[in-house]
Amino acid sequence: MMLMTFVRAVLVGLLLAAAPAAALAAQPPAQEGFVPVDQLPGAEELPAAPLVAAAYAVAWAAVLIYLFSIWKRLGAVEREIADVARRIEGRGSR
Amino acid sequence: MKRLFPVLLILCIGMFAYAPFLIVNAPYESTMGLVQKIFYFHVAAAMTMFVAAFTCGIASAVFLFGRRPGADRVGFAAAEITVLLGLIVLISGPLWARKAWGVWWQWDARLTSTLVMWLVFQAYLLLRRFGGPGSDKLSAAVAIFGAALVPFVYWSVNMWRTVHPTTSVVPTLDASMRGPLFWCFGAFLCLFLLLLAARTELQERRARLDDLYLALEDS
Numbered sequence: 573m574m575l576m577t578f579v580r581a582v583l584v585g586l587l588l589a590a591a592p593a594a595a596l597a598a599q600p601p602a603q604e605g606f607v608p609v610d611q612l613p614g615a616e617e618l619p620a621a622p623l624v625a626a627a628y629a630v631a632w633a634a635v636l637i638y639l640f641s642i643w644k645r646l647g648a649v650e651r652e653i654a655d656v657a658r659r660i661e662g663r664g665s666r
Numbered sequence: 667m668k669r670l671f672p673v674l675l676i677l678c679i680g681m682f683a684y685a686p687f688l689i690v691n692a693p694y695e696s697t698m699g700l701v702q703k704i705f706y707f708h709v710a711a712a713m714t715m716f717v718a719a720f721t722c723g724i725a726s727a728v729f730l731f732g733r734r735p736g737a738d739r740v741g742f743a744a745a746e747i748t749v750l751l752g753l754i755v756l757i758s759g760p761l762w763a764r765k766a767w768g769v770w771w772q773w774d775a776r777l778t779s780t781l782v783m784w785l786v787f788q789a790y791l792l793l794r795r796f797g798g799p800g801s802d803k804l805s806a807a808v809a810i811f812g813a814a815l816v817p818f819v820y821w822s823v824n825m826w827r828t829v830h831p832t833t834s835v836v837p838t839l840d841a842s843m844r845g846p847l848f849w850c851f852g853a854f855l856c857l858f859l860l861l862l863a864a865r866t867e868l869q870e871r872r873a874r875l876d877d878l879y880l881a882l883e884d885s
Contacts, residue, residue: 620701627704627758656878663885
C-alpha cells in the first residue's frame with residue numbers, strides 16, 4: 573500500500589515536472605543570425621480537422637475518465653461502509 | 667441538489683448532444699477557418715474553470731473562517747473539477763495554437779498564468795492526498811490563493827502583450843458565433859454542477875465512513 577502510494581506520488585511528480593519541460597521542448601529553435609529570404613522553409617500546410625477532432629476527443633475522454641473514477645470511488649466507499657456497518661452490528665449483537 | 671440531479675443530467679446530455687450541430691453550423695472564422703471551431707469548447711471550458719476555481723476558493727474561505735465541514739467537501743470537489751477543466755483548456759489550446767500560431771506553446775502571460783493556476787489547484791489536491799492531518803486547512807488556504815489568480819489570468823491578455831486574443835473577443839463576437847459559444851458554456855456549467863454534486867456526495871460518504879470507523883473503535 574505504502575509502495576503504491578510512493579509510486580503514485582513519483583508519477584504525479586514526474587507528470588508535473590514534465591508539463592513545463594514538454595512545453596519548452598515544443599518551442600521552435602531560436603534563429604541564430606540572419607536567414608536570407610530564399611532559404612526559408614516552405615509555408616507549413618497543417619490540416620485543421622485532426623487538431624479539431626483531437627481537441628474535442630480529449631475533452632470528452634477527460635470527462636468520461638473522471639466520471640468513471642468517481643463511479644469507481646463511490647462503489648469502493650459504499651462497499652467499505654457496508655463492511656464496517658456489518659462489523660459494528662456483529663460487535664453489538666455479541 | 668439531489669432533487670435537481672436528474673433534471674440537470676437530462677439538460678446536460680441534451681445540451682451536449684445538440685452542441686455539435688450548433689458548432690458545425692456556426693460560420694468559419696475568416697483567418698483561421700476550421701481550426702477556430704476548437705474555440706467553442708476551449709473558451710466554454712475556460713469560463714467554467716474560472717467558475718469552478720471561484721467555487722473552490724469561496725467554499726474554502728467558508729470552511730476556514732466559518733468552520734463548516736460541508737464547505738470543505740464542496741471545495742475539495744470543486745478543486746478536482748478545476749483541474750479537470752484546466753486540463754481540457756491546456757490541451758485544446760495548444761492544439762488550436764499549433765495551426766493558428768505555428769507553435770504548440772508560447773510562454774506568454776495568458777498561457778503561463780493559466781498553467782500556474784492549474785498547478786496551484788494540483789498542489790491543493792496533492793496536499794489533500796499526502797499532507798496528513800491538518801491538510802484540509804492548509805489546502806483551503808492554497809485554494810483561496812488559487813481563486814485569487816482568476817482575475818489575473820483573465821486580465822493578463824489586456825495587461826501584457828500576448829499572442830493570445832484579448833478579452834474583447836467574446837463581447838464583440840458575431841451573433842452567429844455567440845449563440846453556440848454560450849450554448850456550450852451552459853452545457854459545461856450543467857456538467858460542472860453535476861460533477862460537483864457527484865464528487866461532493868463521494869466526500870460525504872467518506873465522512874460517513876470515518877464516523878463509522880470511530881463508532882467501530884468505540885464499540
